[in-house]
Amino acid sequence: xxxxxxxxxxxxGLIVGTLYGVVAxxxxxxxxxxxxxxxxxxxxxxxxxxxxxxxxxxxxLPFWAGFLFTLVFMTLFGLVLQVVVLRxxxxxxxxxxxxxxxxxxxxxxxxxxxIFGVFAKPFPPIFPVERVQVLGLxxxxxxxxxxGISLLIMLAFAWFFTSSKHGLAMRATAFDQQVAQSxxxxxxxxxxxxxxxxxxxxxxxxxxxxxxNGVSSALSFxxxxxxxxxxxxxxxxxxxxxxxxxxxxxxxxWAHYVDSQWLNWGNMFQIAPFYALxxxxxxxxxxxxxxxxxxxx
Amino acid sequence: MAEAPILAAxxxxxxxxxxxxxxxxxxxxxxGEIFSIIGPNGAGKTSMVNCVSGRYRPTExxxxxxxxxxxxxxxxxxxxxxxxxxxxxLALFGHMSVLDNIMVGRHHLLKAGFLRGMLYWIGGAQREExxxxxxxxxxxxxxxxxxxxxxxxxxxxYGLRKRVELARAMAVKPKLILLDEPMAGMNLExxxxxxxxxxxxxxxxxxxxxxIEHDMxxxxxxxxxxxxxxxxxxxxxxxxxxxxxxxxxxxAYLGEADEVTQPAEETV
Numbered sequence: 001x002x003x004x005x006x007x008x009x010x011x012x013g014l015i016v017g018t019l020y021g022v023v024a025x026x027x028x029x030x031x032x033x034x035x036x037x038x039x040x041x042x043x044x045x046x047x048x049x050x051x052x053x054x055x056x057x058x059x060x061l062p063f064w065a066g067f068l069f070t071l072v073f074m075t076l077f078g079l080v081l082q083v084v085v086l087r088x089x090x091x092x093x094x095x096x097x098x099x100x101x102x103x104x105x106x107x108x109x110x111x112x113x114x115i116f117g118v119f120a121k122p123f124p125p126i127f128p129v130e131r132v133q134v135l136g137l138x139x140x141x142x143x144x145x146x147x148g149i150s151l152l153i154m155l156a157f158a159w160f161f162t163s164s165k166h167g168l169a170m171r172a173t174a175f176d177q178q179v180a181q182s183x184x185x186x187x188x189x190x191x192x193x194x195x196x197x198x199x200x201x202x203x204x205x206x207x208x209x210x211x212x213n214g215v216s217s218a219l220s221f222x223x224x225x226x227x228x229x230x231x232x233x234x235x236x237x238x239x240x241x242x243x244x245x246x247x248x249x250x251x252x253x254w255a256h257y258v259d260s261q262w263l264n265w266g267n268m269f270q271i272a273p274f275y276a277l278x279x280x281x282x283x284x285x286x287x288x289x290x291x292x293x294x295x296x297x
Numbered sequence: 298m299a300e301a302p303i304l305a306a307x308x309x310x311x312x313x314x315x316x317x318x319x320x321x322x323x324x325x326x327x328x329g330e331i332f333s334i335i336g337p338n339g340a341g342k343t344s345m346v347n348c349v350s351g352r353y354r355p356t357e358x359x360x361x362x363x364x365x366x367x368x369x370x371x372x373x374x375x376x377x378x379x380x381x382x383x384x385x386x387l388a389l390f391g392h393m394s395v396l397d398n399i400m401v402g403r404h405h406l407l408k409a410g411f412l413r414g415m416l417y418w419i420g421g422a423q424r425e426e427x428x429x430x431x432x433x434x435x436x437x438x439x440x441x442x443x444x445x446x447x448x449x450x451x452x453x454x455y456g457l458r459k460r461v462e463l464a465r466a467m468a469v470k471p472k473l474i475l476l477d478e479p480m481a482g483m484n485l486e487x488x489x490x491x492x493x494x495x496x497x498x499x500x501x502x503x504x505x506x507x508x509i510e511h512d513m514x515x516x517x518x519x520x521x522x523x524x525x526x527x528x529x530x531x532x533x534x535x536x537x538x539x540x541x542x543x544x545x546x547x548x549a550y551l552g553e554a555d556e557v558t559q560p561a562e563e564t565v
Contacts, residue, residue, distance in 0.1 A: 169401060172393070172401040182384075183376055183405075184406075185404050
């Protein structure tokens, strides 16, 4: 048994898990506010990362400026997407909306390949030091940054939903649109805002992953990893999404450990979360924190 | 009574497919009065209120509020103009605290936008928020729900939830408040409390009240004027004692079908 590897993988799991948590949170945000299952969540990461890469490489902007412009771009991106594509679908069957988001995913996947090519491209180096020692473990600087940013985003979410005008309006809308409207809340605005925030937050995660692994279409795989996370946590629970993300991050790294030490099946890393997904759906279909739908006839 | 009405419905009809929920209903609510709509089950009372609050759009006719035509406005715009409402079936945000529920009612009055909200501690958002908190606390005091302000609304007993819902509607700062069966399912004591609140919010807070209520005792006690609907048509309107004496009303309430009208159903 390689204890050092186990600790290293656990740390990896935590860091990647918080990233999953962030993406899952932005997925849940859309689902909660507008009841749309967004299959294009992973493409939000992809678009965000490519746009940031474009600002940094083609425009030679310093990182902070490129990053800031990316956030502005993604806000508009989310807004336009909601208003142009999803608003007309309000009231349509769930399956149509799901098909539309799958379509969006494929579209942006292809568009990014068309514009930026099919090969992974690295970000220019952002930190002078690539790795630092934390408690005797080698950690990439960008991973630490990622952990910091993720926690910051989570705190911002918590503040937003408990103390801000729009956060309250969003929770109210998620609970009952008609009642929220009768209190002066504009539901279309809430929908648009949820997409904008979700796009921005996903893009942050996309940039972080891009800096670590380079930007390529593999980024959108995060959008699929989100499903085990949110299903574990409960589709409509923000807290559940965060915990689900962390658990999935740990799970895949531990699965990798078990695999590399004893099983040698290969690829457990990728598959374990989906075994978990199936198990959860069998045992606890509403997730750890999700609300049960009670049908009244 | 030369005063301009605060709310006027003009020849309002509402159809759902072939079902006529409302047929040619006109009425006016004057500023400062308590106006009640009564009628047997399925008479179209809630449909009428929904036409005023914006949940339904009348098939024909129009609705004006303070002289402005609001027939085409969405519910949230009407709330901003000053029309608040409560719902027949409790519609609180169950897992949110009582205070948060009420603060949602404040939404359209909070000017601080998203960015200013971000600068919460620096900008004027905090001062604005304090002012709103003060007014919300006044409403909470008035409705005697101080002791539950931090509790999740879904955990409260029924009578208190009704009060929280009223508080939330009052937080919108409405000029006209629509109460859909504010006393349904209450015991006598709770009803008396609620009646007192309604009279006080009318007299002391200056809110005009449009109310649907089944409890005839309460309606006759506190209403200034009453309109009676039956099968989607207005069959009487006037002071409570006039309405009670009206032969059409007696017939509707004694259960004899009026021979000229077709039965209609509320679809909700």
